[in-house]
Amino acid sequence: MTGKTNLGLGKALALGGMLLAAASVRATEPDLPPAYRPSRPVTGTIRSWGHGFLRPMMKLWEEGFQKYHPGVRFKDKLVTSAAAMAGLYTQRADLGVLAREITPPEVAAYEKMVRQKLTPVTVLTGSYGNQDKIMALGIFVNQDNPVSRLTFAQLDAIWGAEHKRGAKANIRTWDQLGATGEWSGQAIHPYSGLAFEAPAYFFSQTVMKGSVLWNEALRQCENDEDEVPSRGDEKVTPKITRHVDAYQKVVDAVGADRQGIGLAGAGYRNPHAKLVALAVEEGEPFVEATGENVANLSYPLARPVRFYINKGSTVPANPDVIEFLRFILSREGQALVAREGDFLALPAAVAREELAKLE
Known part of the structure; x- marks a missing residue:
């Protein structure tokens, strides 16, 4: 009886050790945004207006997105952040790409012209020390x-x-x-x-x-x-x-x-x-x-980078743009941020929050 009890105890301890080990492995795995899964085919043209210093990052995202959607085309006019809102409220752009924080007059101009609230989407974190790339x-x-x-x-x-x-x-x-x-x-x-x-x-x-x-x-x-x-x-x-x-x-x-x-x-x-x-x-x-x-955005003077889109009752969201943003916020899209070299990927929890806003 004692031998059987000890054998059962040994099996239980072994199983417990395996579960603890598995839990430990899961605890040390990085918390990542969800993997990208296309929800619809994209074949249109996505137009972006904004700042030129985001061009290399945009190029990486665009090329990555085209691997899933080879028919999509991009038309970028990336000169200055000052052009971004005008592109949106004249509907000549689908994405407003800012390399700085938006100003109250820009928000007011958009809301006056379009008669709906402006929709921001946080897409990455600014650099640690490059003044051209939204540095902390x-x-x-x-x-x-x-x-x-x-x-x-x-x-x-x-x-x-x-x-x-x-x-x-x-x-x-x-x-x-x-x-x-x-x-x-x-x-x-x-x-x-x-x-x-x-x-x-x-x-x-x-x-x-x-x-x-x-x-x-x-x-x-x-x-x-x-x-x-x-x-x-x-x-x-x-x-x-x-x-x-x-x-x-x-x-x-x-x-x-x-x-x-x-x-x-x-x-x-x-x-x-x-x-x-x-x-x-x-x-x-x-x-x-x-x-x-x-x-990880715990430092209070870190600077999130936000893109802006039309998404309301007056000018509804462009489904192609929503799909592109889903890719940007995905595990694959945020992995491309490390390749750019200065910008920082979003914490997974923030990426998931932004994805939920796109629904």
Whole structure:
């Protein structure tokens, strides 16, 4: 009786071990978006208007989609994000391709012209540190600075002056952030790219809650570059020779200025400057500006990339466009993002949420 009991126990333990091992394997497998399964054949022409720096990514998606739908054709006019909404509300484009955040006047113009809500679709995550590819933003201080963490309310009071996040006063000296000793009374020197460009606009909308009343001491850096414009139907990106990158200037300035604080791409580096961790609200966890945290969208200044489509009662969705977006958001479509080299694939949960919106 005892031998039989031990044999049964041994089998049970072995089976339990196998189940635990299987569960462990499943736990370590990457969470991926669903695989693409065509729901209908596509043979029409899909027209895209927007920014040229998304052209290489679009080319990868278009070629990947054509493997499933060899009859589909693409007509791209990728010159500038400013053209995207006009293409949609005149119905000369099926996809609005933006390389920045959309502005309230663009949304208002679309809704006035079309008389329906604009439909955004998040398709990937912006880069870690390429200013032309919707880069995540990082906050840098000098390596000697004792400050290592900041909340959005503190950033708002440092960079702005309206205090829309509830600060009682401007923050203009380092002791207001808890720095003591030699830092007491030392002025904060803020640096950024040009305040009217997309990164600073994103910061003002996200951190400063739409305020554009910047710190009066803001030191703005700009690119030293030459640009050769390209037509939107060319197969190459606009040719820009950038001699000095504005955001590298920012990080270098902070590295040389012990009182400096900089707003730049999270992926930029200077050996004498460091990134600070951020929290949206007091009491929430502070998140480091790592590549991993940008990719999984836990870092609060990561920037999702959104395309825009017609999808309403006035101008209904084009079924071919919906099918193309289903491919973009699929496992195969997001795998192509890694081949592009700068943009980041969406977390699987976000891809699934966006797919559900297309239904």
